[in-house]
Amino acid sequence: LDSRRSALVIISHDRRFLSNLSRSTAWLDRGQISQIDRGFSAFEAWRDEVLAEEERDQHKLDRKIVNEEHWLRYGVSGRRKRNVKRLGNLQALRDQRRNYRAAAGNANLAAAEADKSGKLIIEAKNIGRTYGERKIVDGFSIRVQRGDRIGIVGPNGAGKTTLVDMLTGAKPPDTGTIRFGANIEMATLDQHRESLDPKSTLAEALTGGRGDSVMVGGKPKHVVSYMKDFLFAQEQMRTPLEVLSGGERGRLMLARALAKPSNLLVLDEPTNDLDLETLDVLEEMLGDYEGTVILISHDRDFLDRVVTSVIAPEGDGRWIEYAGGYTDMLAQRGADLKREAVKTAAVERDKDATASAPSGTSKRRLNFNEKHALETLPKTIAKLQAEIAKQQRHLDDPNLYRKDRKKFEQASAALSKAQMELEAAEDKWLELEVLREEIEQA
Ligand SMILES: Nc1ncnc2c1ncn2[C@@H]1O[C@H](COP(=O)(O)OP(=O)(O)O)[C@@H](O)[C@H]1O
Ligand SMILES: [Mg+2]
Incomplete structure (x- = not known):
């Protein structure tokens, strides 16, 4: 899409995808659309500022007003702030994992001892699976330890689900061995979501039709409060x-899967x-x-925020685990992958150029x-x-949106038109210019 000339309108929940492609962001919120002429990467900070201001106004108006919607909204915005903090901790976890992997070669004895205390979750050695002629997984080995958050990426049909099925014991591998740690309690969210009675209610689906409480990690919680955790209204x-x-x-x-007591969570494309x-x-x-998490996802940003290592397919059934998040994986292996992608894009552009350039340019004159x-x-x-600089100056005033919505919208529209x-x-x-140069050189 990036190499196209045409205008794009994209509706998506994928932050990375949007950040890479958008130059202007429209936000549909409680029936109102507001727009900034900046890409999605600038959007969330701006929106939080708008919401925070709204919250301050609201408090001024009436400190006692607390409605459901308000809770949903600011609960979420507070959550985002906490999540940013948590990213710091994730970094530490990743370092641990990196160090462990680096040290694993000469620390076999210590690791073997630790196994007994349940530190080892899954150990796979040289596992493989073939469908017909196609090697889906070939000679893959991994040690999954307690607390690991492992992401699995790859195109549709690459074999992610197959790999996870083997790692969780759902399907045995054709070759190789798998060993599981003690006391593993697994909760799964599989790709072909379980089927539930369509006539049953939301509350019934969560409580299993028994009373008003959900067992969350072994403790009862009122169903309404658990529903709120997952952004449902009462x-x-x-x-x-x-x-x-x-x-x-x-x-x-997701709410059902996360309520089950577990120490190993397996999520197949939950995002x-x-x-x-x-x-x-x-x-x-x-x-x-x-507990430990194994997560299959196509959401690069989400992987970056959550996982401590990423397993990616390298072709011919080869899968490799990289320490860190999605971006770390790209940095370690991506050079090739990226160059490949850029090359194809460039070739496409060249094709376009040749197709649209009038033939025999060198003979013609301007x-x-x-x-x-x-x-x-x-x-x-x-x-x-x-003109762009002028409109930009108007929009740089962070209060403009509040103060004078009409002017804000006019400036936004003028800015995108000029852009x-x-x-x-x-x-x-x-x-x-290119044409002129070609003519002069001919
Ligand atoms: N039982 C099966 N028999 C033959 N082919 C299969 C079987 N299960 C999966 N496949 C094929 O193996 C490939 C990998 O499947 P899968 O692991 O579901 O991919 P992913 O989860 O990465 O999208 C696909 O091409 C799929 O069609
Ligand atoms: Mg799958």
Whole structure:
């Protein structure tokens, strides 16, 4: 998408994807749309500022007003702040894991002793599985220790689910051995979500139809309060499952999986349907979780926030574990992967260029319109740049949105219009410059 010239409108919950591609962000919140002319990477800080200000206003208005929606909203925004803190701790965990892996070679005895106390969760040696001619997993070894948070990435059909099924004992490997630690209690959220009676209610699905409480990690908790943890409103208690939205269903499945007492949590693509708020809840839950986590996900940002190591497919059934998050994995192996991707994108662009360039450019001359455009475009570009700077100055006032929403929206619209025109003008100028050079060299 990045190499396309056309305008893009993207609806997504994937933070990294949005940050990489967006230049302007629209936020639909309680029926109102507001927009900033900056990409998603600037969005969350801005939104938090808007919400914080709203909260201050609200407190001024009436300190006693505490409604459900308010709770949901600020509960979530507080959560995000805590999650940022938790990222620091994750760093320490990753270092531990890196050090352990570095030291593992000469610390076999100590490790073997530690096994008995339940530090070892899973040990796989040279496991493999083949479907027909295709090697899905070939000679993979890993030691999963208590407290590890292991992410598994890879394209659809790469074999992530197959690998996890072997690691959790759901399906035995064709070759190799697997050993499990003592007292493992596993909770799973599988990719093909379990089926529940569509006529039963949200509360019933959580309590199992028994009373008003959910057993969360072995302790009873009132179903309404557990529902709130997962951003459901009290009024949704009696909502039949068949009318839940896809995202709400995903949230419910997560709530069920996380309530089970467990010390090993296996989540197969749990992030697929989740919105940003629910992702934050999940991140928080996993941060508090004491046990071991194996997580398959396509959400790069989420992996960066949660996991201590990443397993990635290298082709031909080879899988390698990298210490750290998704970004660390890319840094360790990604150079190749990235260059490959850039190369294909460049080739695509070249193809476009050859396809759209008029044939025999070297023989032709610039026509009058082209010459005129080449001369006047720099002035147009300078004008547009000045306009952008002007609108940007208006928008840099963080209070503008509150003070004068109309002006804010006008400035936003003017800014994006100027940006679009600037881009078009620059493209046109560049195209003509290239053409001129080609003609002069011919
Ligand atoms: N029982 C099976 N028989 C044959 N092929 C299978 C079987 N199970 C999975 N596969 C194939 O193995 C590949 C990996 O599947 P899977 O582990 O589910 O991928 P992922 O979870 O990474 O998307 C896919 O191409 C799938 O079609
Ligand atoms: Mg899968």
